[in-house]
Amino acid sequence: KAGVTQTPRYLIKTRGQQVTLSCSPISGHRSVSWYQQTPGQGLQFLFEYFSETQRNKGNFPGRFSGRQFSNSRSEMNVSTLELGDSALYLCASSLGVGTGANVLTFGAGSRLTVL
């Protein structure tokens, strides 16, 4: 079966713009979680969605937001981009809610460069 699909894979934006990233989970998976990876900070948890509701949230400013649709696909949005938002954004899907209760399957990531 198809894995976790993230689009776009690469994108370049300028400071002040906004960006939307998409994540399609494995069929049947209802939880989608998002992560940011940078050379300086490593991997950091952004948020988790289950059944269209945000269940958990990491320590990121309100410029980072997300949503989940009824088909479990998820999007995350970053507004007013800053240079420090340049990162690899990864999503992962799992069967149930709670990254502590379920094995995660990761997508290949979306690499965002902010100029």
Place this chain on the structure above:
Amino acid sequence: KNEVEQSPQNLTAQEGEFITINCSYSVGISALHWLQQHPGGGIVSLFMLSSGKKKHGRLIATINIQEKHSSLHITASHPRDSAVYICAVNSGNQFYFGTGTSLTVIP
């Protein structure tokens, strides 16, 4: 402060060697994950543990809840095991990651 500490940061081994990567954490957890990341970014979940020990092929993961410590062992290491290994823990509604161990296995 880092909730999750890994050691070593970098590790070079000869093919066939037994490898151990350590992870210590300072928070209460519901589960611990071992992840593998190859160059290019893709992450694969190797294990999710809440107690005891799990084995998958040449990989073994153990966890000691009382000591807040986990180890990932690779037996008969192979060049294809070269990757970054990341320890992550679930604590309450948060998910904390270690900085990773970069493993290079030389033929």
